[in-house]
Structure formats: structure tokens, C-alpha cells
Amino acid sequence: MRFTGKKALVTGAAGGIGQTLVRMLQAEGAQVAVTDRDTSAITAQAHFDGDLLDTGFCDALPGQVVAEMGGLDILCNNAGVITRGDITATSDEDYALTMGVNVEAPFRLCRAAIPLMAENGGGAIVNTSSCWGLRPGSNHPLYVMSKAAIASLTQCLGRDHAHQGIRVNAVCPNEVNTPMLRTGFAIRGFDPDEAVAKLNASVPIGHIAEPDEIADVILFLASDAARYMCGALVEVNGGKPVT
Numbered sequence: 001m002r003f004t005g006k007k008a009l010v011t012g013a014a015g016g017i018g019q020t021l022v023r024m025l026q027a028e029g030a031q032v033a034v035t036d037r038d039t040s041a042i043t044a045q046a047h048f049d050g051d052l053l054d055t056g057f058c059d060a061l062p063g064q065v066v067a068e069m070g071g072l073d074i075l076c077n078n079a080g081v082i083t084r085g086d087i088t089a090t091s092d093e094d095y096a097l098t099m100g101v102n103v104e105a106p107f108r109l110c111r112a113a114i115p116l117m118a119e120n121g122g123g124a125i126v127n128t129s130s131c132w133g134l135r136p137g138s139n140h141p142l143y144v145m146s147k148a149a150i151a152s153l154t155q156c157l158g159r160d161h162a163h164q165g166i167r168v169n170a171v172c173p174n175e176v177n178t179p180m181l182r183t184g185f186a187i188r189g190f191d192p193d194e195a196v197a198k199l200n201a202s203v204p205i206g207h208i209a210e211p212d213e214i215a216d217v218i219l220f221l222a223s224d225a226a227r228y229m230c231g232a233l234v235e236v237n238g239g240k241p242v243t
Helices: 016-027 055-069 092-119 141-160 179-187 192-201 211-222
Strands: 007-011 031-035 074-077 123-128 166-173 233-236
Touching (some): 007 016, 007 055, 007 092, 016 031, 016 211, 055 092, 074 211, 092 141, 092 166, 123 141, 141 166, 141 233, 166 211
Parallel strands (some): 007 031, 007 074, 074 123, 123 166, 166 233
């Protein structure tokens, strides 16, 4: 029960990793606030439905969590979108969506949460970057750029706020077997099961990550077991390099 008495906020809580993360935090004693466009199907202590592209919503959310739950000890910036295609195939709308959800929302949430955590003696922030943000792959320039930005932000904040007892780290997955991944295959005309099986064969450990295999690392980074980690970028890739 690593998180007994802790209050956590999880963004993207309705997604594959998000739902798993919420359940695992609760199983270890945390009270969890969730946010997504629709969190009605999620069991949580507080629900804040909204759009992460709404800057006012992001700015106010950490304070609303504190007001409703009495504190904020853990922030998991888990929400994200993937925009595919080379730069000539991207639109202004693609850019705004990707940078808004993947970069600006975590930036605003961190900016609002850090003073609240500092007042309470510290906390942990775990951002979700990507292996692709550290070593860019092909034909995903918006996604790669956004995840590289989050990686750099994590390193900066990890250094800047360690003295306040606030640890900021990031998990950097490769492919994860989530509805978002499978929907992406379907949209492109591929059979999701066949596509995932092909991906599994490309991973040295034998399969792409399941959501709990990423959530386990997020929980580690949020826990006291990672008490000496600040600004770390932890790759969770099953041994598969970015190609």
C-alpha cells in the first residue's frame, strides 16, 4: 500500500493506460481524481470532465482537485494523442491538437500543481514522454516533436523543483497495446490483431507493452522507491529500438 493517504490526479483517465493506472493507484491506497472528456465509466474519488485544449480548464484543475480532495500529492500527465504522417501531410489542426494535448496541457498542469505541492511539503509528477521523443522515428514529426518537448520539460522541472521536495520524472514507452493503437491501425485499413501480432514479433522481449507494464513504472516513479530520481527519462520498450 505505497500510496495510502495520497491524492493523485490522472489525465487521459479513460484511455488504456489511464484506466489501468487509476485502478492500480486505488489498489495501493490512493484517492484518485480523474480527467478526460468522459470519465463516467471510471470509478474514482473525483471526476473532472473537460478538454485539455481548454487552457482555463488546465490552469484551474490542480486547484480544483485540492479543493475537492484536500490535497494533491501525485500528478500523472498521462493523456496524449498520436498524429501520423510526414510533415507535408500534417495540417494546422493536427499541430494545434498534438501540441495542445501533449505539451501545453502538461505544461499548464505542472505550472499550477507545483506551487500547491510545494505548500504541502512536496509531491511527485510523472509525465508520459516516449522512446520516440528521445530517438525520433520516421513519419511522425508532430508526435516526435511533442514528446521530445515533454522529455526536456521533465528534465528542467526535475532539476528546478527537487529542492522543494517535488520529483518530476517521465516514462518513455514504445508501442503499447491500447485502444488508441488498435484504432490507429483500423483507421489505416489494417487488421488490429494482425498488426499487433506483427509488432509483437519485432520486440526482443516477445510482445509490445500491455498497459499495466507501463503503469507499473509510473507507480514506481510516483512512489518513495524512486525518492532519489529527479528529471529521469525511463525507457520502457521491451528491448525494441526506435526504427
